[in-house]
Amino acid sequence: LSRTYDAIVVGAGIVGTACAWELARSGMRVLVVDRGPAGGGATAAGMGHLVVMDDSEAQFALTFYSRRLWHELGDALPADVEFQRCGTLWIAADEDEMAEVARKAAFARQRGVRVEALDSRAVAEAEPNLRPGMAGALRVPDDVVIYPPCAARYFLERARSHGAESMLNTPVRALRPEGGVVLADGTAIEARFGVNAGGSWSPELTPGLPVRPRKGHLIITDRYPGFARHQLVELGYLKSAHSVASDSVAFNLQPRKTGQMLLGSSRQFDALDDRVEMGMLDRMIRRAQEYVPGIADLNIIRCWTGHRAATPDKLPLIGPSLTSERIWQATGHEGLGITTCLGTARLLADTMLGRATQIDHEPYLPGRFAAGAAHDG
């Protein structure tokens, strides 16, 4: 190992490895440290849907920018990343939800996103396994599905090709206010910057950080190629995913390149363990049957859980901490860290190196939580 670094990134999930690649590519001497493997954590648990979202202008800007960066990588990605341009279908079950299709379509078109509104017949043709009688859908053809853990491993390889080093299976005790880290065994490693890419564990490294774990369940089936052709998401998802008060479940079905169907998902605060809860699985399957009744006949082969790193305003934390210019955050990506890792990495590197950013970075600065939040202990 080199004795000192320009930046030490703690966390080799998809966000940390994307940041490491971007910093190393920019000429910095980079070290990545993780207590586990690369692409473990939420990255191994997540769904891998690269999706443009429109909850807020800032969320839209980061997801749209990041999806463009993913498309630029596209064919250069190794086969095990399973980059599939299958698109998203936002499904409207009734006329109220068709109004939401119209709103989303107008929002997207005004901002240059390709979308297509489907009526009842067109949605049935697009997805024959949907329950007959759906009101319609919004098709977003350029949304993508990938397999996230292999993407994180690829990003780490790319970072290494630019001279980055890594220490896996090595827990970090603290980020030093003067830069660098202290490992759990007491070893201090110096650097100009330390980057907290610890995902839902990031508050352990930066006490007081406004990040809370939000548990999610997933179910994967045996292989049924063609059962779904797009990533299918209910528009009711918008109502339930945004409820921060209670546990929620929404229909979200993803076709994998293997032909397997990946069914999501649930959202729970205050559920810190990774136990699979039969009650949540039951709710997810019942909800899915309301959209694709045939799902009841598919064999489930595995269920698991993961934790999203949620912030109060549903935007990630990207930039310097409040108490030390040497500690940077790249965390708090909730359910969108796979989508937004590349945009996050660009914003982090551009701001750290004093370069112009391609989208406004202010909405994601950790300093927005200054009032009342005791960052960095």
Ligand SMILES: Cc1cc2nc3c(=O)[nH]c(=O)nc-3n(C[C@H](O)[C@H](O)[C@H](O)COP(=O)(O)OP(=O)(O)OC[C@H]3O[C@@H](n4cnc5c(N)ncnc54)[C@H](O)[C@@H]3O)c2cc1C
């Ligand atoms: C059920 C579910 C479905 C999802 N679906 C999607 C989706 O479809 N699309 C999408 O865009 N996003 C999705 N997400 C969100 C996405 O998975 C996360 O936002 C993303 O993986 C976060 O990546 P990360 O690198 O920040 O965190 P992680 O992948 O959790 O990585 C953090 C790393 O930090 C390491 N670490 C933490 N503390 C320390 C320490 N003290 N010392 C050393 N190492 C440490 C951990 O070991 C871990 O490897 C989903 C999440 C869940 C749970």
